[in-house]
Amino acid sequence: MIVVMQPEASEAQIQSVIDHLVNLGFDIHRSTGVERTVLGCVGATANIDVRDVEVLEGVAEAHRISSPYKLAGRSFRPEGTIIKAGPLTIGGDEIPIIAGPCSIESREQLFAVAEQVAAAGARGLRGGAFKPRSSPYSFQGMGEEGLKLLREACDHYEMAAVSEVMSETQIPLMLQYVDILQVGARNMQNFNLLRELGKIRKPILLKRGIAATIEELLLSAEYIMAGGNYEVILCERGIRTFETYTRNTLDLSAIPVVHKLSHLPIIADPSHGTGRRDKVPPMARAAVAAGGDGVIMEVHCNPEKALSDGAQSLYPQQFTKLMEELRLIATAVNKRVAPARAFAAQQR
């Protein structure tokens, strides 16, 4: 930590601050400049709230200089992290695409879309089983029944199963059926949930909160990793800004920023990031071009009848065309997207 004193700070104030910092366990290096005094504090600062130092008499500013995350930091694993979940590998040369409906609504609905996205080359199948909604009268999800269907569809079409865990009490249930446990944007700082997810050994897909900085996203990853679960996939899904034309503002610059700061893979969710079907293909292409390690998207065979998020769900044919574009773009960044698969084409 660096503590910058006010130009008018008295010697007594400076000594008092130094004493305070020594009590906290720091070694202090004092630099006296023409204009002001600066204190360099060496020691463990991860748990220090710099505001506690800034409110001391005579202090102008305090800056933390060691990054507050260690395990999530790039220097912990400079070569990058590769995570495997069923038939899906992320962080390597292949960019996995994860697709599927917002909610699992029925066997017919799920298998229909699963076949289409599998045929188009998707490596993961997404689908929500628990849907606590803003209206208490809306569809609340199929629960465990939905998870069973997801598992079955993934086994049949050889995809990884991805579904959102809403609270720590659901973890044991989730572990039976899914390959990747998704943490939604609203739960990014639900520390009880993060702590429990640190104890399991399955990959976590951690979505950025709509008001969370990239540093806070990495701190939440650190929270999971501190428990011993190092398989965290980050996900940019849009932040809230003054622009209201789109549901959120998809911050694709988070991709190169995370690649610099962390070894963890980062994917993008253009469905939630834009909220409108016609904006999803352009932003999915942009995510791959920006170096994203994957893309997750909502696809529905009949979006007009979807029980949730129909407006942002792609039609299967849109998804298939988009996959072809993504394959071309991936080559420009020395990566690849899995090819279309023949089995489904035959069945159709």
Add this chain to the structure above:
Amino acid sequence: MIVVMQPEASEAQIQSVIDHLVNLGFDIHRSTGVERTVLGCVGATANIDVRDVEVLEGVAEAHRISSPYKLAGRSFRPEGTIIKAGPLTIGGDEIPIIAGPCSIESREQLFAVAEQVAAAGARGLRGGAFKPRSSPYSFQGMGEEGLKLLREACDHYEMAAVSEVMSETQIPLMLQYVDILQVGARNMQNFNLLRELGKIRKPILLKRGIAATIEELLLSAEYIMAGGNYEVILCERGIRTFETYTRNTLDLSAIPVVHKLSHLPIIADPSHGTGRRDKVPPMARAAVAAGGDGVIMEVHCNPEKALSDGAQSLYPQQFTKLMEELRLIATAVNKRVAPARAFAAQQR
């Protein structure tokens, strides 16, 4: 809902949209203008996602015109809602002040600050018992032991007990000890928690999320009220903006806005809203001047040693002085703040 067609929409597109809306149960009023056609849709729109209509062919825009909240809306109870919780009344002529430490740390700590704030005129005592922190190594709260101390202090000093409930599983425990259950900003859209809080019959203090609009805050209140619990106190505690000098930007204009839109009382939390002790008194005064129905603040007898949020906790003497200022300001808005109490003055 009002649906505005694109200028170039064909008659077939217009008919198709009308058919779709009729299927959803709307009565349609069609207005054909020189430039474009507008469809007025009468019927229950609360559960309609306007985006589902906006993605139809030929549609330019769709607007919901009935407000999505009913129970929380001003017209449900035009005279305003008054809520009683122990010795505290909110929404009437008296503006209750709620004060206390961020976390309950010990009997000594809690009773020391309780006596001071009670003497100064506070009607409620706040204190956190569960503190899931960003670092897994930080103090995590005293749990039920803390709640017992809070109850005891409130009984002794005649104040209402206010504490945060972190998940639905804690509700039964909370009900034994506290008078007002606080929902933190991160849980404002935790719908499982809100649903359960709708079933109880104690007042809820609902904090605005840092990325939540005022409408979303009212929707969360509606969620609780839909369960039958009409005693919801709203709380402005700062939103996240590009300004980083303060921890958040306290949006005091939410006070007159809520007073226009809703019958529910709204208070302000300048401690979390600014994050710095020296900014708390000015913003507490401003909250009362803006017409706020109450103020909640952090006070600690020894903020330098506080286990959490010390930087934003007032010293007791600051709080006492502030209370005198608030009494003066309250008169300007035809309200009052409770007087200082003699008992504690004697004890000191």
Add this chain to the structure above:
Amino acid sequence: MIVVMQPEASEAQIQSVIDHLVNLGFDIHRSTGVERTVLGCVGATANIDVRDVEVLEGVAEAHRISSPYKLAGRSFRPEGTIIKAGPLTIGGDEIPIIAGPCSIESREQLFAVAEQVAAAGARGLRGGAFKPRSSPYSFQGMGEEGLKLLREACDHYEMAAVSEVMSETQIPLMLQYVDILQVGARNMQNFNLLRELGKIRKPILLKRGIAATIEELLLSAEYIMAGGNYEVILCERGIRTFETYTRNTLDLSAIPVVHKLSHLPIIADPSHGTGRRDKVPPMARAAVAAGGDGVIMEVHCNPEKALSDGAQSLYPQQFTKLMEELRLIATAVNKRVAPARAFAAQQR
């Protein structure tokens, strides 16, 4: 400036950064910690772009530690700045209220409102003469004719004349008629304009841009002061956030923040800050309660017919009532608002 090296930075990289900084004229203090090396750089950093250092090989972060403004900083004049403009004094014990129409529309319109606000105790009269509007067909302002009317009304009712200067070419004209030259939010970083305003010797009312941080506001004040004009009044008038119910979010915490960082007075503009008439009185009261050095508001005798900004203009009787409330609130912060004046009461 403090330069923090990456943990893995090589000795060669560190030496290269030191050489670079020495070339820029800094004295370097090197601290070698267990985890990383920190370089303290002493010297004139005001013109350094810290990003230029952050992109050097091996550098993790760079922080500027001397504040980039000197003349505007609190330590330049710890006792605070008091500015006089005609019958108005700002920064002292009296809180001046400035009121008047958005645009000067006619002699009748201006004198009618001037009499009312003067009678209610306003010390300054505002009115725009140049109104470049978003529509080229809208009213563009009365120009010099309007300024003459403003001067005449101010002389007659003993108020200071406040009007906006849109470009450096208008300065000579403005100097003939107004007491305080206002810089609008859109021009806060129009450096050509600021430079010319630094050369004159009349007070400047500098409005914060809707996307400007408090530091950037102070930097713009510094720009004017660097030219020799030290009489700068800052004005908070709302920032753009995700909340759209209000036109902008009035950031009243800017008042205590500016009082800590700077010696310059700061006022609030709740008319532009909220955009709605009914939100103006609560936020004006809040501004005084927060310690603001003044308030500027739009008042119009017939807002429904106003040529601009009618929706946010107070009726005179609202303004008169508000002034009484502000007088009460001012006492709570040991200040005062000028009393109502009899002359106009007689005339009416």
Add this chain to the structure above:
Amino acid sequence: MIVVMQPEASEAQIQSVIDHLVNLGFDIHRSTGVERTVLGCVGATANIDVRDVEVLEGVAEAHRISSPYKLAGRSFRPEGTIIKAGPLTIGGDEIPIIAGPCSIESREQLFAVAEQVAAAGARGLRGGAFKPRSSPYSFQGMGEEGLKLLREACDHYEMAAVSEVMSETQIPLMLQYVDILQVGARNMQNFNLLRELGKIRKPILLKRGIAATIEELLLSAEYIMAGGNYEVILCERGIRTFETYTRNTLDLSAIPVVHKLSHLPIIADPSHGTGRRDKVPPMARAAVAAGGDGVIMEVHCNPEKALSDGAQSLYPQQFTKLMEELRLIATAVNKRVAPARAFAAQQR
């Protein structure tokens, strides 16, 4: 415009609102629902401030339904606009890349970088001649001398000359030397400047303000077009959000949004959008993948010595490599980027 009355609005209030609207020249269609009354207002609403209607007694909300821009709207020219400027065409199948230094510093500097970017396939050369800076002591630009150099370099290397116009007084000078006049983000709502640019017949590159919505960007384009100059190129260059790791948040979703709303071409500026050199290539690739009609970037042969914006300027070899990637990506969206040119390769 659609006016929604409050549920409790009286018949007298409704009539009064109708009378007011009829006076403004609207035809009114009244719909009386079970819950509330809605008024459809047909007529010219472009110049109406909906807030003026919203503050009327009994009104709950008012929505403008015809878009406030006409000339910039998609329906004005559904096939899209193609603009030619010297050897550069924008809006068609080729995606022009514009590159060059932030400021023109000298003949050597400009020609060195011009040759490199021309060889790599750039169609336009950018360079600032006027640089009003936040510090009055910083480099202020070469002025007309710089523009002459820019013209000369563009003639020699067959590129279009792009430079920023800071005020209406500079337009005649600019017209002598440049092919595309750039309007900077701070001037996006400088209506005096926009009005004068509407009178000329050269393409305008209009940058989005950091706090401007996409609708406001289109309104500024409309302002220019209303004067008769239809050749407006829009530019996304980052908006200000709570995320501070990047200088701004580049909102690439503006590209598909503008393509839906308007016929005007839109390009991206990843240099200003991210503020850091290493973030520029990923975001430039993303801009092309998202369907952008062009990219503008800062390139400097010696960024460490650049007089401005060195931290965000690419090295020429980075730019050359990036151009190859952009060529691959362009094919995925059925566009192309101009090939590398041999002449410069020979000269080097």
